[in-house]
Amino acid sequence: MSETVTTRRPIVTAVWLIFAGIVGWWAAFSLTMERFHQLMDPTAAASCDFSVLVQCSANLQSSQGSVFGFPNPIIGLSAWIAPIVVGVALLAGARFARWFWALFWLGFALALTFVIWLIAQSLFVLATLCPWCMATWSVVIPSFFVVTLHVLREGVLPGARVREVADRLMVWVPLMSIVAFAVIAVIAQLRLDVLAQL
Template identity: 85%
Template sequence: MSESVTPRRPVVVAIWLIFAGVVGWIAAFSLTMERFHQLQNPGAAASCDFSVLVQCSTNLQSAQGSVFGFPNPIIGLGAWIAPIVVGMALLAGARFAKWFWALFWLGFAGALTFVIWLIAQSIFVLATLCPWCMVTWSVVIPSFFVVTLHVLREGVVPGARVREVADRLMVWVPLMTLAAYVVVAVLAQARLDVLAQF
């Protein structure tokens, strides 16, 4: 009887999930506190309001800032706990079933879809760049890439070739992330002429 091979512990993935979760949670907490401050002090500027272009107030007070009837950052307060817990569990040696990874990926796919919509609303409708929102964007995008490739490495999609390609692509996540950031920056510059504001 052949001895089974123990899979490698995804330490880098785990550390990234913890880091992204902490950063995302801090951004969500900061935005939530800013919203509470505005509700208690109507007309008060948020501490992250730096200019007409770079500010949080417009985004927080807009309909886009409360898509589900409550401030969007509250979603982040709950959702960002998940990658922290999963990352810590992976560091501790936990192994998850394929269905778990599929659901975890769906969560990040939903997060990325929401973020893409919010980016479009911020740039093309609200004409503002919210600092804490951008922090959220900056961790959701690479996290989606990391989770997608890790899920494929875990065999959620059958096929040795799929796992092999996903494993090779993992080292390209920083470049893919940079490319995504450049796309957002170009859109912001084309629509808002960001450089002229400085």
Template identity: 75%
Template sequence: MSETLTPRRPVFAVWLIVAGAIGWWAAFSLTMERFHQLMDGGAAASCDFSVLVQCSANLQSWQGSLFGFPNPIIGLAAWIAPIVVGVAILAGARFARWFWILFWVGIAGAMTFVIWLISQSIFVLGTLCPWCMVTWSVTIPTFFAVTLHLLREGIVPAGAKTRDAANSLMAWVPLMTLGAYVVVAVLAQLRLDVLSQL
């Protein structure tokens, strides 16, 4: 298969667009919340529902500005990429192998960052940020889908059996995602006793 030619995958493309739009909206909402707090010191965020479920603790922590500026600004820039890639696939674009590898590196970086943020939220800050959870909810399946896409298309060198398995596993991405959600929910319950605080 040519490096630049892969079959058009409309379902995959639509998912990238939907995930990108949801992730971008979550990042935008968190950015606006942070601006509101900066303009009105001490103001509670509109997504502060309780001591457990809130955005303020996350936004005002050092973890919420890991690189010296609010983390949601990263999302405002980064979530545009899946939207553009998804639209381009629907339009018939074909990307070179190097492009897909760089795209996957970005998605894997997002997944790594999300795993770290989940651990910080649950085990350090002791809060569940609603808009953060929206971001987590779309990053996880996007990582699974992009990883399997690279394998099934042979973008990452793999044998025929691996490519066939990756293609079959694409149908299981929702279940894999649900499994990841369950792991996060169990960790949150064990650490924060979420159910007793609802």
């Protein structure tokens, strides 16, 4: 069973990585362009500003929007290229060493940690829902699940049983993602009373 798990070409994983990379990169690009427009005209409203609750400006102009001294979306512009390249390589039949998958997983673990912090800042400090930020959340969370299970299938942790369980859990990624999104939605509703402001 373990041989089947480790030699099968991960087409679904590859396609998801490409899709997530494109969505994440486009969200980062859009936010970067919005920030450029704000720098050129500080009085201009962002195109993604729909209300006091649903907007990008508050997030982009906040200290949370430039954690490392430059706009956060710039991180996405470079980082989202990686899953696109890896996805295309997998479709082409490439195979990567265990250390590569461990580092790739670490990248998504850091991304998820950063996103969870940004979600908390958005809901509890800024009291906003940034559309392009939410697009990023929507691909980072399931991508973390996908990559975690894939690296386990690839044998980063030893044991045929680990690979077999990870392989079986992969079909549950959509449900795990929906549950994660639901938790965020409930917190947003409790904190911001979103439904009353629509």
